[in-house]
Amino acid sequence: MDSQHPPSPDSEQQTTSRKRRGIGRIGWAVLGTVFFGSLLLIGILPRLSQRSELQAAVKEASTIPSVDVITPRRAAATTNLELPGSVVPLNQTTIYARSTGYLRRWYADIGDRVRAGQLLAEIDSPDTDQQVLQAKAELAQAQANILQSRASLAKSVSDLKQARANLLIARQSWERWQVLVKQGAVPQQDADTKYATYQANLASVEAAQNTVNSDSANVKAAQASAYASQANFQRNTVLQSYKKVTAPFSGIITARNVNTGVLITAGSGNSNTSSSTSNTSLYTIAAYDTLDVNVNVPQSSSGILETGQTAQITVRELPQRVFRGKVVRTSNAIDPNTRTLLTQLEIQNSDGVLRPGMYASVKFAINRTNAPFVIPDSALVVNAGGTQVATITKDQTVHYQKVAVGRDYGTEVEITSGLTGNESLIATPTVDETEGLRVQPIAQTK
Template sequence: MKRPSSRFIMIALVVLVGLVAIGAVPRLRQSAALQRMAAPTIPTVTVMTPSRAPGATDFTLPGSIQAIQDVPIFARADGYLKRRFVDIGDRVQQGQVLAELDTPELDQQVAQGRAALAQAQASLAQAESALQQARATLQHNEATARFNGITLDRWRELKRRELVAQQDVDNFQAASDGSRADVAAAQANIDALAASANAARANVVASEANLRRLTDLQSYQTLRAPFTGIVTVRNVDQGSLISSGSATNAMPAFRVAQIDSLRIFVNVPQTFVSSIAPGLSTDTVVRELPNRVFKASVFSTAEALDPASRTLLTEIHMRNEGTVLRPGMYADVNFHVTRTNPPFLLPATAVIIRSGPPRVAVVGPDGIVHLQQVQLGRDLGSTVEIIGGLGEQDTFILTPADNVEDGARVNPVPV
């Protein structure tokens, strides 16, 4: 039997290897595809670094226009409105009479106060007269006591010489003792009368003070304007019963507002606080007067932020030329400021708003995501100010996925 040639064997081996390779390649490709599908997918994200907002910027805050002065006018005495001279909308000058009251009870109290003062003054005069008389009596008694003492000394000398009887000396001794007792009694009487005079004098002072109080109240029968302004409220008419009181328990008879100058209170966010100072110019716009811009300036600030809103209460003053503005109007105040440390400005899509504080997805050098808590400033629509929680070198995801989690791995691609 003829053996196959080596050439034939080689051809057969090549054909066999080719067939094996043709069957194995698809299996290898399928296995590699399965391995790729089984491997975790690392998402590719667009990242960027934060940029600063412009240093010079404008911002607008709402506010309510108020009169520079606005005070209620209360009656200080009980009575009836005798005459009224003004009505709402009337312009009044400082000190101008607004109304007059009829106060019969107060008038009677004033008369009683004058009578009480006159009686107290009469009692004082009587006490001072008695005191003066007692002092004269004391002087007389002191002179008598001195005379009796000198006489007694003389009679004692005569007794020593045996020129007079002892009975005579005893008589002068008794007279001297009696005069000294009269001096002591007169001094005690003076002390009592002086105390009575002091009490009468104090009664006069008290009566004078009471009369001054009543006459001061009587002067409030006339209600006057405390400053130049406009009568904005009138709650009384002629014949109305008016009770004295204050803002806690009575209705004011009138209300007067000074509207030549106006003020607006606004709450300035923390990000602009460092740029707010007295004298800073502002522009005020009222929607009902769209073609007018009213110049104003910062008058003062509270110098402390409200811990709840992190805003600074700021008072703005402005002239009301032509009195076209009215207290109570809504206004928009536009500030022009230059910030020394402006906040970061991020696309609104970069801020993650879930339960809890706002966050930004910061990507580290290792591609690991960290959900960084940030403090928001103004919402400008497509962009948001970040005033805290982010650094200049931080890289953040421009549009993070809704399911992005802290610690996730991503493939960052700069924008």
């Protein structure tokens, strides 16, 4: 017996509902799959494209060399120029003997500080003393000759006056006798006698005048001789004064070349204290209150120094002291052997701590209206083309630019011409960076 029953309408409805529900779930799944697939395609494809482009760029970049680049910087408007110098005395001289004789005594030795006019040594010079006495006697004789000549001149003048008086009387007598002759009171012979007397007195006047002229000339000659004797006496007196050797100015004795008893010849000293061999000086004296510092300024910097410019001066032995010097003069010519300009600075040394011959360091403060550029010395290329730097052009290729180098600071150098300041320079160019090579610049971090 069959136990199955035919399906009821309710069961068929449930079956149809289940089928529709299954179909709906599948559709929604398919739609979701399509939607998410579209999103994946939209996001992945551009990334894949970018990745391929990046890989191509990396591949291309791997074939272009990379270089570190720098930009030149402007140097400071004020810079220091430090140069070696030598301390020299402003006034230094050697002292010579002007009187011949034996050195009686010396009063100053090396290292002694002396004043102007201070007695340094005495020379025993009997010959000079005798010459002074002789010149004095000659002067006295010349002065006596002047007195004698003047006395003779006075007598001659008196005789001339007497002769002129006699001439006047003789002339008047002759003129009277001429009148008497015309009147017939006296004979002509008496008148002729008066005329002869007149002529004799006229000759006496002329002779007396000549005597006066001669005596006047003798007086002038005696005066000239006295002047010569006076000059000779003064000359020998001055030479006698040179027996005492004095300091020409205040300073310090730096050398003594004589000793007691040494024979001194005028115009020379003694080179050996134990012999009489002549030399050129007795003493050497140097003034210490004001000193000069000689500096050899390089030709490249000679144009920026001016007279009156100040500088700081230091010496190694006095590390805590800074002296101020002033440029007072230059040689105004470049030494062709060293290509430097000799410059002298004046420095006050009232306390005497500085000594001539010291090595000094002179620092000038230089103001520059157009300061140069500064680059590392590693950026320079020196070859047959001159001094150059490797620049990077706008199309990232290498171009070598000629430059002029100024001061060298060791790790950096100044560039005085050839750069504008906007260039990109290869920090350390090598032989591989040839002209026109395409490179990849990388800014160097400080």
